[in-house]
Amino acid sequence: MNRYADFENLRAQAVALRREGLSLRQIRDRLKIFNNDLLQRLVKGEPPPEWTKRPNAKDDLRNRARQLRLQGMTYDQIQVELGCSKSSISLWVRDLPKPERRYTPEEQRALMREGLAQQRRARRNEYEAARQAAEAEIGAMSEQELLIAGVALYWAEGAKSKAYSRRERVIFVNSDPHVILVFLAWLRLVGVAEERISFRLMIHESADVHGVEQYWAGLVGVNIGQLKPTTLKRHNPLTTRKNTGEGYRGCLVVDVAKSAELYHRIEGWWNGIVARSINRLR
Numbered sequence: 001m002n003r004y005a006d007f008e009n010l011r012a013q014a015v016a017l018r019r020e021g022l023s024l025r026q027i028r029d030r031l032k033i034f035n036n037d038l039l040q041r042l043v044k045g046e047p048p049p050e051w052t053k054r055p056n057a058k059d060d061l062r063n064r065a066r067q068l069r070l071q072g073m074t075y076d077q078i079q080v081e082l083g084c085s086k087s088s089i090s091l092w093v094r095d096l097p098k099p100e101r102r103y104t105p106e107e108q109r110a111l112m113r114e115g116l117a118q119q120r121r122a123r124r125n126e127y128e129a130a131r132q133a134a135e136a137e138i139g140a141m142s143e144q145e146l147l148i149a150g151v152a153l154y155w156a157e158g159a160k161s162k163a164y165s166r167r168e169r170v171i172f173v174n175s176d177p178h179v180i181l182v183f184l185a186w187l188r189l190v191g192v193a194e195e196r197i198s199f200r201l202m203i204h205e206s207a208d209v210h211g212v213e214q215y216w217a218g219l220v221g222v223n224i225g226q227l228k229p230t231t232l233k234r235h236n237p238l239t240t241r242k243n244t245g246e247g248y249r250g251c252l253v254v255d256v257a258k259s260a261e262l263y264h265r266i267e268g269w270w271n272g273i274v275a276r277s278i279n280r281l282r
Contacts, residue, residue: 014042021049072099150186151269170259200228203250206235
């Protein structure tokens with residue numbers, strides 16, 4: 001009985017303190033009760049004071065979501081505005097009436113197409129900014145850097161000698177005019193005289209051959225009559241080619257006469273690049 005009376009006395013004190021607005025820690029320190037289980041029993045049924053309640057971090061988002069829904073926004077629009085999941089939005093606003101359709105299906109499709117177009121434009125702008133920033137990173141190019149770039153370019157795109165077919169001659173084929181110009185700058189760097197360089201076009205017979213010959217001759221700085229005879233590829237009407245139209249200019253063949261020694265130097269330079277690259281991996 002005494003133990004029960006003591007408990008009721010303590011409970012009365014604890015309840016009174018709770019109603020005054022004290023937290024459990026404050027009650028514990030005031031009554032010197034350090035048993036958490038007993039402390040919980042003493043204040044059982046008494047709600048905690050408002051100031052001790054932790055605020056719900058999503059209350060503001062929930063209220064904002066409800067406001068936007070009442071303004072007629074869809075789940076997708078609210079998600080874009082608030083950055084939260086549609087499942088959360090659904091829980092918060094499901095008791096609210098659905099907004100009336102603002103647009104006809106045709107108008108909605110037009111808006112979607114415009115939104116996609118804006119996204120594509122923004123993406124293109126981002127890519128262009130990235131390209132311009134990367135181009136600026138190159139800065140001035142030294143002769144050593146051009147040497148290495150040209151060797152790597154040749155080893156990727158140039159003709160190479162095989163064990164079963166020795167062809168020790170520098171021949172470079174490409175359809176990209178910028179690649180051709182870089183290769184010509186590299187040939188000049190390594191001391192190849194212009195009279196040793198000849199050009200030949202390879203293109204499908206269905207293209208504007210004469211117009212393309214004029215284009216390449218102008219690009220490399222020679223008269224069209226200085227080009228070697230063009231190699232025409234037969235057009236197969238049963239195949240579907242995508243390299244057609246005004247942008248199709250075939251491939252230009254750059255042939256360097258008396259270039260066996262240069263070819264062996266290219267092999268040596270490439271072996272040096274490989275060896276030093278592998279050392280960086282170790």
